Amino acid sequence: MDENSALAETPLLNNHRKLTAKLAPFGGWLMPIQYSGIIEEHNWVRKNAGLFDICHMGEFIIQADLTKSNFGNLVTVNLEGMPLNSCRYGFMLNEQGGIIDDLLVYRIGSSEWMIVVNAATTGRDFAHLKKHLTGITVFENVSQSLGKLDLQGPLSAEVLADLVGPGIKGLRYYTFDYFLLLGEEIIISRTGYTGELGYELYMPNNKIPELWEKLLGDQRVKPIGLGARDTLRLEMGYSLYGQDIDEETTPLEAGLGYFIDWDKEFIGKAALLKQKQYGACRRITCFIADSRRSPRHNYRIIYKGRDVGAVTSGSFSPSLGVGIGMGYTGCEIPSGEEIALCENSIVINAKTTHKPFYKNGSVKLGEIK
Amino acid sequence: MTVPDNLLYTKDHEWAKLDGDRATIGITDFAQHSLGDITFIDLPKPGAQVKQSAWCATVESVKAASDVYAPLSGEVLKANTELTSHPELVNKSAYEAGWFAVIKIADLEEKKALMNPVQYKEYVQGLSK
Numbered sequence: 001m002d003e004n005s006a007l008a009e010t011p012l013l014n015n016h017r018k019l020t021a022k023l024a025p026f027g028g029w030l031m032p033i034q035y036s037g038i039i040e041e042h043n044w045v046r047k048n049a050g051l052f053d054i055c056h057m058g059e060f061i062i063q064a065d066l067t068k069s070n071f072g073n074l075v076t077v078n079l080e081g082m083p084l085n086s087c088r089y090g091f092m093l094n095e096q097g098g099i100i101d102d103l104l105v106y107r108i109g110s111s112e113w114m115i116v117v118n119a120a121t122t123g124r125d126f127a128h129l130k131k132h133l134t135g136i137t138v139f140e141n142v143s144q145s146l147g148k149l150d151l152q153g154p155l156s157a158e159v160l161a162d163l164v165g166p167g168i169k170g171l172r173y174y175t176f177d178y179f180l181l182l183g184e185e186i187i188i189s190r191t192g193y194t195g196e197l198g199y200e201l202y203m204p205n206n207k208i209p210e211l212w213e214k215l216l217g218d219q220r221v222k223p224i225g226l227g228a229r230d231t232l233r234l235e236m237g238y239s240l241y242g243q244d245i246d247e248e249t250t251p252l253e254a255g256l257g258y259f260i261d262w263d264k265e266f267i268g269k270a271a272l273l274k275q276k277q278y279g280a281c282r283r284i285t286c287f288i289a290d291s292r293r294s295p296r297h298n299y300r301i302i303y304k305g306r307d308v309g310a311v312t313s314g315s316f317s318p319s320l321g322v323g324i325g326m327g328y329t330g331c332e333i334p335s336g337e338e339i340a341l342c343e344n345s346i347v348i349n350a351k352t353t354h355k356p357f358y359k360n361g362s363v364k365l366g367e368i369k
Numbered sequence: 370m371t372v373p374d375n376l377l378y379t380k381d382h383e384w385a386k387l388d389g390d391r392a393t394i395g396i397t398d399f400a401q402h403s404l405g406d407i408t409f410i411d412l413p414k415p416g417a418q419v420k421q422s423a424w425c426a427t428v429e430s431v432k433a434a435s436d437v438y439a440p441l442s443g444e445v446l447k448a449n450t451e452l453t454s455h456p457e458l459v460n461k462s463a464y465e466a467g468w469f470a471v472i473k474i475a476d477l478e479e480k481k482a483l484m485n486p487v488q489y490k491e492y493v494q495g496l497s498k
Contacts, residue, residue, distance in 0.1 A: 038431040039406040292409040316408035316431050
């Protein structure tokens, strides 16, 4: 008990305890890892709708006149170019192009943005922005008062429509809008981290328990822990900050160059351009094992008899029924090549592949019936 | 948590069912519950010699890999190959369908080091305090 006392708690800790969730520290927070079981929860999200307590993540509000502020330089996202009520995935980089954090930017006004960052890095991100931001009008860390619940799964639109009206079904991928819920006008975005149709709901912390209970009152919705959140994201090949990406890795090495807007200036751009020109010295490689045995963090990656790198994320894939994972290798390995993942006497044979591992996700469902 | 009356137990949550000079071995209900969904099991091969309290199998759950130690020394006569494709049987039936292996007991004296059901129940209750 004592080892958990220094951990931060979300407004839902008592709710998780009531559901007899397994709790464990994550990013400085005491979080639910699983409720009924990781595989059952994973499959529920793929088929129905799952509810995640994501109150540990950080949110900043920034108001700035971009012609007078350097805000635009601190993130890779094109703040000026993104439409009102849209969301963009991007990074805050250091001068070497290393990832200080990966983040989601919401354009909530013509000169106002919300940035959503990882839990463990919230304090560091805030300090970094505080130190470097100039010419801004407002910079506020609202993480303490703003909570977030993710509702993910093919039935999530139907579930939300019953609460906020059918307007939710018109929300396109990577956009958000304001909806009246429990007497609050809240931001709901069509975004997520599971590969399924899904939404992120931003609600003041004092109403989070009420929203949680309300959503769980729907038979189609079950609570999902961070264990299944990890297997769901890994099946999509999504990176996890602190595990697959950190200050030592660049978006190019991580295979995330797609999310870089090269038409704008940002800290780290020169380093990335150099990497683009001369090639990155390592590259993320995805692989799928030939058995149920799961590769684990730090297993060595062997290709053509040579040790070429290490696994960053590895897990059993509930959807595919085999081990999957990713890791950095010194050379780019084409898809379909045979590799081995090793630790001591364990040797797992695998094949390199493209992400996503799971290809039937409902995430980009065009029209929701 | 179930603790059948006809088995002997280890502190590492393995069980052994003795039948003459043979023992069927596996992991307990407490162990499968703590591990969560079991996704892979590396079983000892028939013919292999296992030693009491030494490694005899590896159990993987979604989140972690754990070692299983032999409750008794002996030669592996049979392994439950059904677990290769259906490791979840250990979650569903830790004492029946989820057995790991049958061994030929090398030294029956070793059973003195194992706990009876009453002792094991007490031991587990102590852990959760």
